Amino acid sequence: DYYGIGLVLGGGEVSLMELIRAYLCMAQGGIYHQPNFILELNGISQKSQPSTFRISSPQYNYLITNILSDHHARTSEFGFNSILNLPFGCAVKTGTSHRFCDNWTVGFTTAYTLGVWVGNFDHTPMMKVSGVTGAGPLFASIMYQLAQSKSFPENFPVPDGLLEVPVCPLSGKKPNPSCPSVIMELMTQSDEAGYNQDVCQMHIPEVSEVRTVIPPEFRPWAEKVHVEVKPAGLEPELRIIHPRNGAVYYRMSNLAPRFQSVRMEAILRNMKENVNWYLNNKLIHTTSAEHNFLWMAEPGKYQLKAVSEKKTNLVDEIGFEVK
Known part of the structure; x- marks a missing residue:
């Protein structure tokens, strides 16, 4: 009752560190790593590694990563030359709270996970500053600096067990022969059976036939002489x-x-x-x-x-x- 239906859109309070932990898990292929705060480098041992456990399968984790790193999917919202159009693979998400009180941008590359929060500490609203205009430029600037300091693969590795299949862009289902266009999308091998059974029903071929078309003003005459009149539904x-x-x-x-x-x-x-x-x-x-x-x-x-x-x-x- 406290959160309401806005909870499904991210209305629950989380700290920046909690958010980073979730995205760090995706950056690690679905494996959770307990992050450690480092104040100084003295005494760090490679033997004392934190425990890890898997949260999601590599295949489903990559599907989410692929969505978050798809620049073309963001174009309709942010424009083609968005600040988040980075020249390397980067899965990124922005968020803006109610009344523009604060905003954030969080994401990851193959080497780094980064979260940026922008807002007033007294929770007063900002002047319509959103995630892409507030935290977004800071996120992009830091990622550019990190990319210059350390080379890393530009694209995320694709795990085994995924298929690239044609999909009707209107229905999101397997295209039938009447679909005017298709796009290629990824899916897991375990979902292949459902994909093959769920075929697009939005593009249905029509059977053409020749009919005699009588103008409306001649219909009374046509009916008297028994000339076939085109049904009203075909007007x-x-x-x-x-x-x-x-x-x-x-x-x-x-x-x-x-x-x-x-x-x-x-x-x-x-x-x-x-x-x-x-x-x-x-x-x-x-x-x-x-x-x-x-x-x-x-x-x-x-x-x-x-x-x-x-x-x-x-x-x-x-x-x-x-x-």
Whole structure:
């Protein structure tokens, strides 16, 4: 009750050292090492090593490491030229507490594990400083210095027992022949059976057939002379599928405006036609074959309207807000 549902997002208090211990375990391939504080080098013996034990399998540990070190996965949030785009393999995670009271960046390479905390000791909020703008630059600077002082492998070693398989990027499942594109992802050999059974159901082929299309004004005549009339379900249809009606978007103060956009997308069934897009009754874009584009988000309340360029009676309209 004290933490609420925010606990699943990291709302529980942990010290920087506790966080470092967890990431140190991942850096060691899933093996826990009790860290030692070193005040001076005199008297250190290589024989007195701390006890260790395994927390996770090398395969699942590498999957998490691979996710945290995937720069392209961070691009949509931080931009391509993020401060965390380091020229060597680095698994890294940022965090920002409620009201910007403090933030942290923690991660590891093949040789070092590093955690950085930034905040006020009296717990007063900072001026919208997040993990990527506060602790992130310090983390990157220290990692650069460490990389210059000691050479280490740029990439994390891949353990045995992993497979690289094609995945449908929309469903996240094994692609079927109708999936328009695939990406390659890693999985454990033990998950192969489930992968083969769980096939994408989001891309279903349609059977094409030739029909006689009667314009609406001639339908009464067609019915009298028993001419087959196309079912109403196959009439041209225009519908906005993104944004959803009533959607609310929040801009991030620490992210450049060019990285904050809203995808506009519509479907136009049974008809090939240009679509004009109006935002608060102002024409902002025209689409052709693929009816989608990105709009740079600006604060305000908006009415978005999609209109067929030739059949102006084909219209769909939704409302959304940017804060």
